[in-house]
Amino acid sequence: QLQLQESGPGLVKPSETLSLTCTVSGGSISSSSYYWGWIRQPPGKGLEWIGSIYYSGSTYYNPSLKSRVTISVDTSKNQFSLKLSSVTAADTAVYYCARLRDTIFGEGPGFDYWGQGTLVTVSS
Amino acid sequence: DIQMTQSPSSLSASVGDRVTITCQASQDISNYLNWYQQKPGKAPKLLIYDASNLETGVPSRFSGSGSGTDFTFTISSLQPEDIATYYCQQYDNLPWIAFGQGTRLEIK
Numbered sequence: 001q002l003q004l005q006e007s008g009p010g011l012v013k014p015s016e017t018l019s020l021t022c023t024v025s026g027g028s029i030s031s032s033s034y035y036w037g038w039i040r041q042p043p044g045k046g047l048e049w050i051g052s053i054y055y056s057g058s059t060y061y062n063p064s065l066k067s068r069v070t071i072s073v074d075t076s077k078n079q080f081s082l083k084l085s086s087v088t089a090a091d092t093a094v095y096y097c098a099r100l101r102d103t104i105f106g107e108g109p110g111f112d113y114w115g116q117g118t119l120v121t122v123s124s
Numbered sequence: 125d126i127q128m129t130q131s132p133s134s135l136s137a138s139v140g141d142r143v144t145i146t147c148q149a150s151q152d153i154s155n156y157l158n159w160y161q162q163k164p165g166k167a168p169k170l171l172i173y174d175a176s177n178l179e180t181g182v183p184s185r186f187s188g189s190g191s192g193t194d195f196t197f198t199i200s201s202l203q204p205e206d207i208a209t210y211y212c213q214q215y216d217n218l219p220w221i222a223f224g225q226g227t228r229l230e231i232k
Binding site: 046102 | 125156166167168170174179180211213218219220221222
């Protein structure tokens with residue numbers, strides 16, 4: 001069974017860089033037909049897609065966050081990571097990593113496996 | 125950018141009721157739409173892909189329909205365990221995606 005686990009600091013100071021890592025177990029991050037994504041959810045609010053990466057390193061970012069986001073992948077460790085720079089209180093959220101399935105075996109695209117989420121608070 | 129408008133933002137229904145949520149895209153997205161269920165404190169769960177296809181293991185009381193710009197998500201007979209927030213998500217230009225604002229479903 002595929003599992004994803006987010007890790008990283010739960011508290012980040014304003015203007016600093018938020019860094020999170022997602023470790024994938026039970027399957028290879030290098031599998032074709034899958035992207036790996038980050039989604040966040042501010043307390044009491046909806047879901048916001050941050051960006052996704054393919055195992056080759058190709059990246060795709062939400063235009064509203066693109067100037068501050070970097071997503072990278074380490075296939076040797078079966079991990080992918082998120083960096084969000086110049087954070088403010090508005091970046092306080094639960095951050096999820098998830099697998100984005102492309103059309104495969106007749107099943108259409110979607111985020112089919114998710115991590116449990118990690119709360120990151122931006123505060124001095 | 126394609127905007128997704130979900131309605132209502134919240135609704136209250138009784139056990140056994142038929143519940144309907146709508147999602148409207150700002151432009152034609154064919155059938156490139158998913159529906160997710162998120163229970164409090166949990167990660168979202170994919171219920172329906174390609175607008176109308178049930179994800180493996182999802183109960184048949186959940187269904188989806190629509191194409192183009194107008195989509196509907198239906199629970200045929202509301203169960204207590206269906207209390208959650210539901211999100212639509214478009215993938216017209218995968219892997220760029222966007223979520224709707226969500227619909228919070230409560231038991232009356």
